[in-house]
Amino acid sequence: MSFQLPIVMAIVNRTPDSFYDKGSTFADQDALLRCDEVVAQGAGIVDIGGVKAGPGAKVDVAEEIRRVVPTIAAVATRHPEVIISVDTWRAEVADEAIRAGARLVNDTWAGHDPELVEVAGEHRVGYVCSHTGGVVPRTRPHRVHFDDVIAEVIAETTRMAEHAVNCGVPEQQVFIDPTHDFGKNTFHGLELLRRVDELVATGWPVLMALSNKDFIGETLDRPVGQRVAGTLAATAWSAARGVAAFRVHEVAETVDVLRMTAAIQGQVAPLNTIRGLA
Known part of the structure; x- marks a missing residue:
């Protein structure tokens, strides 16, 4: 079987107040x-x-559906070869999104709505199992503590993955996401990377959403707009250790990092080699 690069999941926010793109795709x-x-x-x-993931203006179910469903339908028509994911914690939104063409439910709030995974199972689409330490959607962590953050992340996400399969989600379409910054501080985020081998060893495909996160900003003392280098460093580290997918803002740069990492490991060949060969 030929090697495949990790999957790049591109972020498209239908919000006016996203922390990074500031509404550029609203x-x-x-x-x-x-x-x-x-x-x-x-x-x-x-x-x-x-x-928006963080605190901000209230968005009810009807407005969330209005924002995402027409876009999903349009993209499904324009790009049938691509998997469309809906980023939501609400079962009603996921149901409408799947009917419009979404094939993956990105539940970044760790089953806050217990019916969400059931909707994914009923439609036989993929599901992302995340870990937030019980934080309520759209709230920030406060003085969080884990005896062992990796052990807790693994226990929670693998339990959710097994539950998703029992609900009807195809096993090969389940991801586990340690969910950096959600219910965690910067030290937790770094430990998740340091011990990423343990996450990969669960056997479930690992998805990481590292892109321009606060744990990178605090580690480097960089504002939101200056975190790309840190993001790509964390991406290369994680890809080399078997992470299967990355949720990102900078797609082209991430693809280059993933290909370079794989080439160093001898898993893919260079794309255009002429130096010293002619």
């Missing part, structure tokens, strides 16, 4: 153009969300 046409761009750059999954 308008319908801007979102579609961004989807076209990231697919051209090599994204295998396009993750579309309608609610």
Whole structure:
């Protein structure tokens, strides 16, 4: 079997207040153009969300559906070869999104709505099992503590993965996500990377959402707009240790990092070799 690079999941936010893109894809046409761009750059999954992860203006179910479902339907038509993911913690939103063409549910709030995984199972689509330490959606962590953050992440995400399969989610379409920054501080985020081998050893495909996160900003003392280098360093480290997918803002740069990492490991060949060979 030929080696495949880790999957790149591109972030497309249908929100006016995202921490990184500041609403650049809130308008319908801007979102579609961004989807076209990231697919051209090599994204295998396009993750579309309608609610900012952190605190902010309230977004009800109807508004979240209005933001994400038409975009999902349009992208499904434009790019049928790409997996569309819906980033939501609400079962009602996921149901409508799947009917519009989504094939993966990215539950970043760790089963806060217990019916969400059931919806994924009923439709036989993929599911991302995350870990938040019980934090309520759209809230920030406060003085969090784990006796062993890796042990807890593994216990929770693998339990959820098994539950997802029991609900009907195809086993090969389940990811576990340690969920950096959600219910965790910077020291936890670094330990998740340091011990990533333990996550990979569970046998479940690991998805990591590292892109421009606060744990990178605090580690390097960089503001949001200056975290790309730190993100790519963490990506290379994780890819070399078997992480299967990365949720990212910078798609082209991530694809290059993944290919370079794989080439160093001897898993893929260089794309264009002429130096010293002629």
